[in-house]
Amino acid sequence: NQMREAQRALETPLFSDLPGDIAVSFEFFPPKSDKMADTLWESVQTLKPLGPRFASVTYGAGGSTRERTHQQVVRIQNEAGIPAAAHLTCVEATREQVDEVARHYWEEGIRHIVALRGDPPDGQSTYSPYPGGYANAAELIAGLKKIADFEISVAAYPEVHPDSPDAQADIDNLKAKFDAGATRAITQFFFEPECFFRFRDRAAAAGIDGEIVPGVMPVLSFAAVQRMSGLCGTAIPHWMEGLFEGLDDRPQARQLVSATIAAELCRKLYAGGVRQFHFYTLNRAELSYAICHMLGLRPKGDAA
Ligand code: FAD
Numbered sequence: 001n002q003m004r005e006a007q008r009a010l011e012t013p014l015f016s017d018l019p020g021d022i023a024v025s026f027e028f029f030p031p032k033s034d035k036m037a038d039t040l041w042e043s044v045q046t047l048k049p050l051g052p053r054f055a056s057v058t059y060g061a062g063g064s065t066r067e068r069t070h071q072q073v074v075r076i077q078n079e080a081g082i083p084a085a086a087h088l089t090c091v092e093a094t095r096e097q098v099d100e101v102a103r104h105y106w107e108e109g110i111r112h113i114v115a116l117r118g119d120p121p122d123g124q125s126t127y128s129p130y131p132g133g134y135a136n137a138a139e140l141i142a143g144l145k146k147i148a149d150f151e152i153s154v155a156a157y158p159e160v161h162p163d164s165p166d167a168q169a170d171i172d173n174l175k176a177k178f179d180a181g182a183t184r185a186i187t188q189f190f191f192e193p194e195c196f197f198r199f200r201d202r203a204a205a206a207g208i209d210g211e212i213v214p215g216v217m218p219v220l221s222f223a224a225v226q227r228m229s230g231l232c233g234t235a236i237p238h239w240m241e242g243l244f245e246g247l248d249d250r251p252q253a254r255q256l257v258s259a260t261i262a263a264e265l266c267r268k269l270y271a272g273g274v275r276q277f278h279f280y281t282l283n284r285a286e287l288s289y290a291i292c293h294m295l296g297l298r299p300k301g302d303a304a
Helices: 002-011 036-052 066-078 095-107 136-149 167-179 193-205 220-232 236-244 250-272 284-293
Strands: 021-030 054-057 086-090 112-115 151-156 184-187 211-215 276-280
Touching: 021 036, 021 250, 036 066, 036 284, 066 086, 066 095, 086 095, 095 136, 112 136, 112 167, 136 151, 136 167, 151 167, 167 184, 167 193, 167 276, 184 193, 184 276, 193 250, 211 276, 220 236, 236 250, 250 284, 276 284
Parallel strands: 021 054, 021 276, 054 086, 086 112, 112 151, 151 184, 184 211
Antiparallel strands: none
């Protein structure tokens, strides 16, 4: 029995065996101050040598970060030389307004959009389309494809989007987004590998053959993750609460724990055949860098 347990344990490759045959991407959010802009830029510089296939910048609720998202996207692509992806939502904008933002990106050489519906504006509990706006992500994708041949990434929900009546409707919606022209789906963050594997199976069973990339969230603040999880339907496993208990005043220990949890998750995903990873960096490089490093990724070429 002990031998069988040992055998099972040995079947998962150790970090030291991983050849780094993975593709990674990094997500940032638009900074609110000059200081935050500096932190973002340092993070971009730190992560760049890992050769990400793209870096994306989120779009604030209701288009509130329209200018700042645009600025960072263009800077990441033109100054850091990383292919950049701009997040874009349907919230509080007409189709014409959204189209104009997209056209502008295309003119500036940005070829990749993360196309999202977005969340209801503050004070509204359920989503309703803006008058004259795109109703959902699938409609947005169709609209974008009419403007130009953008590469398009979309959102996917291993634990089912809170607005979705059931898991099948959610998968059907994801299929509709691929059918409308999406190249890949990036998942909402999750903490149990089984959660991703089950979702991948459901998607395959629904005939989805596009890329599904796990979105990995290294925990910077457990309280913040708890808040976010409540909003987006991600379950926080019990064991995780226990692991962060008592570490509120120990940022360094907390960071080690965070890195270990995220690296372990990624290692299991890797063992399950996953070769693409998307990191929610929260504009900090170190955790994402460390996890990529453990997955075997090393600085590339002259950037090393
Ligand atoms: P959709 O795919 O349009 O669908 C949302 C839900 O509505 C699904 O449950 C779907 O099943 C249901 N639905 C849609 N259309 C129909 C229909 N016709 N009939 C029945 N049901 C339907 N938000 C931001 O504001 N800015 C960002 O930058 C941002 N980036 C994100 C990046 C990633 C990787 C992820 C995973 C999420 C991101 N979000 C962002 C959050 C996202 O906007 C919200 O989760 C939003 O509530 C749903 O957006 P969506 O594109 O998934 O919507």
